[in-house]
Amino acid sequence: MDGREELTAQQTALYDRQIRVWGVDAQKKLSKAHILVSGLNGTAVEFCKNIVLAGVGSLTLMDDHKVTEDAIQANFLIPPYEVKDNGSSLADLCCDSLTEFNPMVHVSVEKGDLAQCNEEFFDKFDAVVVSSCSLENKKAIDEKCRRRPKRIAFYSIGCRDSCGEIFVDLQDYTYKKKKPESKANATAATTAQSESNADSLQENSQVVCHLQYPSLKEAVSLPWRELPRKMTRLYYAMRVIEKFESSEGRSLGDTSISDLPAVLKMRKEICEAQSFNEMHVPTGLLERLLAAGNKEYPPVCAILGGILGQVLGCNLFIKITAPNHNNIKNNSRELKIWSVGTDLP
Template identity: 55%
Template sequence: MELQLREVSEEALSANFLIPPEESLYKGKTLAELCSDSLKDFNSMVCVSAEKGDISSFSGDFYSKFDVVVVSGCTLTTKKLINENCRRLSKRVAFYSVDCRDSCGEIFVDLQNYKYTKKKLDEAVECELKYPSFEEVIAVPWSKLHRKMSKLFYAMRVIEKFEETHQQMGRSSGEISTADLPAVLNLRKQLCQAQSLRESQVPDALLERLVSGRGEFPPVCAILGGILGQEVIKAISGKGDPLKNFFFFDAFDGKGVIEDVSNSDA
């Protein structure tokens, strides 16, 4: 099931092959409705539907009918809210968030207390991992993270914080642009000082790419989507080592990096 209120934009048309190019076919429909219609043609045996409404207004019980919840392009507040709603349920619901900003991307995973099996030599070994929530992860002091931590982790947190602050002032989500770079750099300075982190760990050039990028970059979306799909299958099947708990990709150097960011109790 898909849930999304966003309408079709030029950026969406250039990045999403599930949207029909003819305006007569997409006019008046949300991205979720259009993607749902296209996905139905891929496999008629699978039920695909689109739900209307503000995702942040849905009660926790709404998520109880799912085994996996994946959110994309959500605000910081919405990510924390949905992740917490999944955690409050009596059943375990896997939570993933994925974001693509131009040539960069991030996947976050929360499988809560997760048991799985993996092969070791000729035997199946039972394993268990404990995942922190998204809110717990972003509360981890930067000074406690390892020295070679992905710079994208810090940069994405700066951008999230900037957007959250400006949304509280009445600005719409996704409106960040190159004109905001000076303010973003100033926020970077404030956060680095508060977190006892050198500003060089959050390079100007990286932040500039994140704020100046227009929409999603299809090749990066494809890479993130492929990895995310594999992880969802692992979570459902309970087989194979799952990702814990961040994956970062930057097309600038073509590298994908896994980072385990956990609180002291995890």
């Protein structure tokens, strides 16, 4: 039976180009996937746009915050006139816009705080994407995903000014890649294989690989001295500011340049505890991130949202290539992080 028969004629016509790229099976899996996104900042809505246009089965949004001027600057799903509006939440407004983008995708809104939801709530989702929340809440959400009977992928995405990062936890992940083979052997095998056995040849040319991901809690507790020497300075700067916000009881992005002396003191304490050179956490970068607060740079939001949309699709639905991350190996586990920035000092 042709796999396309499980897609409606309308779906096949609408998604024809991407079906040609990643195949019918991947599109069918995508059309059955249920994704939850909590925190609708600029990076998160870019991701939402991408998966809705790609034809995800359903998308659930969580963000009870009201619209502000700052939100409109980075969130293109909010019509400008809504800043004076009726009291609708960010999730409600984004839901309406995303539904217009692709009426074939079921987009819904869930009220409340994701960190306070019971563990059973997560069972209806294949992947959870969080943004605009504290590190402690991210850890708690990730742990709830890991404790469920089925594997629930966890993604964290965020942007400060023109800098941003993505964290991925796929728990136990299996994928396929091509076997290393000499050119001569590959040519001989291809010549000897008849067209009727082409699928068998492709299957035999692939090997199954396995990765075990650490939780967010494990990842951020990894000693800095054990990280690669070429690790981006943005990673360390983000951790320092997260620690400062947590110790001061601040919400995410509630910072200003006036916090610099306290943050430099925090940097010194962390680096001493880590036996790490403070020069790897530049003062100029900390100044820039503090001054930005919770403001985002739309072009970087688009980059991060595009990366996450592509990666989530490859991770959950295609599974034929290795995850394209910055790999940090530790005790047979791999920490997956993207850090994106422009003109880092």
